[in-house]
Amino acid sequence: MTGRLAIVGLGPGAPELLTPMAAEALGAATDLVGYAPYLARVPERPGQRRHASDNREELARARQALALAEAGKAVALVSSGDPGIFAMASAIFEAIEMGKPEWRGIEVTVVPGVSAMLAAAARAGAPLGHDFCVLSLSDNLKPWEIVLQRLEAAAGADLVIVLYNPASKARPWQLGEAFRAIARHRAGTTPVIFAHAVSQPDERIEIATLAESETCRADMRTLVIVGSSATRLLPRGAGAPFVYTPRHAEMVPS
Amino acid sequence: MTGRLAIVGLGPGAPELLTPMAAEALGAATDLVGYAPYLARVPERPGQRRHASDNREELARARQALALAEAGKAVALVSSGDPGIFAMASAIFEAIEMGKPEWRGIEVTVVPGVSAMLAAAARAGAPLGHDFCVLSLSDNLKPWEIVLQRLEAAAGADLVIVLYNPASKARPWQLGEAFRAIARHRAGTTPVIFAHAVSQPDERIEIATLAESETCRADMRTLVIVGSSATRLLPRGAGAPFVYTPRHAEMVPS
Known part of the structure; x- marks a missing residue:
């Protein structure tokens, strides 16, 4: 069964600027993917797997998130600020367009955040x-x-x-x-x-x-x-x- | 005693997109000021006064919020989306600059929101x-x-x-x-x-x-x-x- 992918904006850093919608998307995920310092902002939860990556590898990170979702996981890909502003949302859509046909069947949602x-x-x-x-x-x-x-x-x-x-x-x-x-x-x-x-x-x-x-x-x-x-x-x-x-x-x- | 003024972004509409920082600023206010449909998004709280206004009267609304703060109230001026994007924050600074010298002593904070x-x-x-x-x-x-x-x-x-x-x-x-x-x-x-x-x-x-x-x-x-x-x-x-x-x-x- 194909999983799903939420591209989640964490806001600029302060927990008080993380929206309830983003908190819910993080809580519902089986797997978190993201640049290590951004992942570190998300409270640990037992049973949830974390996949940290380097900041420069945006497309590689996007493909990793899509592969996990294809394998049935509920993935949250985290971005600082808003994921649509010079961040991971475009990288995901690029990866889908260039990638496996199966990736087009993944349910993708973008959760906005307070941008920097x-x-x-x-x-x-x-x-x-x-x-x-x-x-x-x-x-x-x-x-x-x-x-x-x-x-x-x-x-x-x-x-x-x-x-x-x-x-x-x-x-x-x-x-x-x-x-x-x-x-x-x-x-x-x-x-x-x-x-x-x-x-x-x-x-x-x-x-x-x-x-x-x-x-x-x-x-x-x-x-x-x-x-x-x-x-x-x-x-x-x-x-x-x-x-x-x-x-x-x-x-x-x- | 001079009060304070928070210019609060409610986000685009869904309660799940209102940040905890904005919710706290709304909860701490003695007086809420804003365009009526935006005020209607904020849950009622006993003892908190509401001052609804027409959408076109931005400067008048700004002055009303500043006068309340000058009189010692803790005022939250609400904006849809982010208050800094074509919204009330600039109107407040314009009103302060053109207004009473006392208004420069009011503690003003801007609470960002998820913009439209x-x-x-x-x-x-x-x-x-x-x-x-x-x-x-x-x-x-x-x-x-x-x-x-x-x-x-x-x-x-x-x-x-x-x-x-x-x-x-x-x-x-x-x-x-x-x-x-x-x-x-x-x-x-x-x-x-x-x-x-x-x-x-x-x-x-x-x-x-x-x-x-x-x-x-x-x-x-x-x-x-x-x-x-x-x-x-x-x-x-x-x-x-x-x-x-x-x-x-x-x-x-x-």
Whole structure:
């Protein structure tokens, strides 16, 4: 008998941001599959098997989850944040499309989660309060030329820009080049948010300006949000100011 | 004594998508403020006061919530989905900036939620699996010229496009014009998702092509997602096919 596969968003890290729907999907699984640090967030349950993998092997992990479901297991494949945003859901559908015909018969559900960008925005204020775009800076799966073209289009249209995968040891220079591309369209005073490990014990939210943004502040667990021309700072009692984008927009000279 | 204000995301509608953090913020409030249909989702609690308002009066609602907090109440201002995405969080920061100096002393927190776009994407498959942008089609707070400029930029850069506020009784023609703007850059076969009332009892997910998309399918409770050139359909056993965007991207002729 064919099993089933739930692709489950764990949210950004804090247990209070895991939805009841995700908790139920995790509880109903016979087998959990995922990147080891994400699996470690799920409470142990007797009789439930865990299959931890490396972060880079997305398609291999997808195939492992599908093979387990094909063998009759109730599989939960875990993703941090939301599984549909630069995460495992697309990898599963790619693996099904390229894979065994039997995999098309597996019952697949996607359980959404609070994505890193929503959690980061909430901690900073409301930077995503108006039109925005969400780009991955990784050039592992697309040419850097496309990344630049998309950055230019988004900056030229005065969108707030959310950058996933801003930097890693293997990709040290991309974020600096991205900031320079955006700066051709946007003032040096534009607020930039560096949100590291949101909702986790080592959370760190830093607010900078585009002119002073340094690439060294970002790593694989950082999300970067660059404001539009309308994004503003609002001082608050203690700590960093709120960053928010008003609900209205006006034409800016390009 | 000054009170406090939590801006709380209820998620798209289903109680299973309300986070424990949001439930706790709702439970800790002396006063709930919000659009009446959203307040109706929150279970009644003795001793807790409710202040329902009309949907259009965002700034008035924000000021009401701030005045209650200033008077010492523990206020929860509720938003559907995530409060930071075209919702109440920006309205609160605008109201603080324009309002009484005392309001700057109010402790404000934003509690994120599963946004409509994440829930809609999960029900459809993984359309947001790669670079995308999120635009409001409402021209109440910005000139239509800006909307068109942003649509053209997003379509030209081959981003998946999420359209909030696609249509209402007062804005009947905007979605059709948006489709025509996107169609100047994208094939008529491009998948388009109409997600109505996601996770609610009257949920309806429809998949169309850009060429056959009709504006009459959308209303104020609909979210529209237009695929990129890479967005694909994957047949599934029963019902509509999955719609997903692969993790990789290639250059397309513009």
